Amino acid sequence: MTDDLTRPLHAPRAAAAGGPGLFVTFEGGDGAGKTTQASLLEQWLKEKGRRVVRTREPGGTDVGVRIREIVLHHRGHIDARAEALLYAADRAHHIATHVRPAVARGDVVIQDRYLDSSVAYQGAGRVLDADDVRALSLWATDGLLPDLTVLLDLDPAAARRRLDADDKPFDRLEAEKEDFHARVRAGFLALAAAEPRRFLVLDAETAPDDLAALVREAVAERLG
Template identity: 45%
Template sequence: MTTDKARFITLEGGEGAGKTTLARRLTEALAAAGRPVLRTREPGGAPGAEALRALMLHGTVNWDPVAEAMLMFAARREHLAKTIRPALEAGIWVVCDRFADSTLAYQCYGHGLDAAVWRKLADVALDGFAPDATLVLDLPPEAGMARALTRGLPDRFERLGAAFHARVHEGFRAIAVAEPHRCTLLDAAQPPEAVFAAASVALHSRLGLAL
């Protein structure tokens, strides 16, 4: 078993971009390489955060953007405090499907929330904590929604219109461009094997991780 420092890897992107598939592949590869690993998701990943997930994804409330962002960061704080930090401190790598970038993309770019609100909430909830590496899965929103709608009944975000998802897509691209030291933009229109291969190259470059 390797003894290098555990790292926090996040996967970002719009609906249907393939984050869950890639998270599963990365988790399997890390385990096969001898690294203890935890796969998790947002919103969710801890009991309180999962309760908020149900409220935000499957509830019927049309949330004010500030209130929605506050709920997202409340769930994220629980996730960080109860799951992510304890795992990293125990030497367990963490692969997370969505993190703070999703709130910036969905609530700020998508709903028009002032990014200053996002920064204030991030300062309080995360206290400077950030991913070691972020893989942004880039897929045209119409293709992503076509994939997402094959999974069953759409959640509250999936029911939002094409213009909203186009803004979210541009938001993720802007985040990747703004933080090249942390983010790698991956072409998610490729087959899953090619996406995994590109992700492996990116993680080797950024973290020295061989998968």
């Protein structure tokens, strides 16, 4: 079990997506604005003539839709390790059948959540070993890391206010208590500190247009 959630993780042995395309992921707690920023980036890229694939985890494939229903909406208890394995199973199929082919043909893949969410939610949030959770996802995806990960950092109390304003039922993770979400936030920030070249950490309370400009700058740099 990991006691210090802020300690650096082992140096990654995986490689970025590579190929003619680009793999961009958006991470952060629930209510941080990932969907808004992903949509704005997609619009900008399409205006520039780039082919874009928008996807998410879990649920980016037919198999993933079924797994998403289990991990987010199952009414009964799910063991923390079983939960981590379900996310890894979704990820393995999604990357092999959807993401890798898109990057290989030159598309820009914009994805809502990836393995960093598992490390933060199942590792830090569920208090499993963060290195073990990360290693599981790297094995499941044959070592694939994004070219860019945008972390929208938001205080859990502010995130809860946003979720409450949406007036929608909470899923299993959104419904967790404040201490869970505080651990998740710490987990995300520890990941970003360990891999500063991959991560772009942004204050999610910044105006959406200003955030979008910072994201575009980082993507443009990686597109060369």
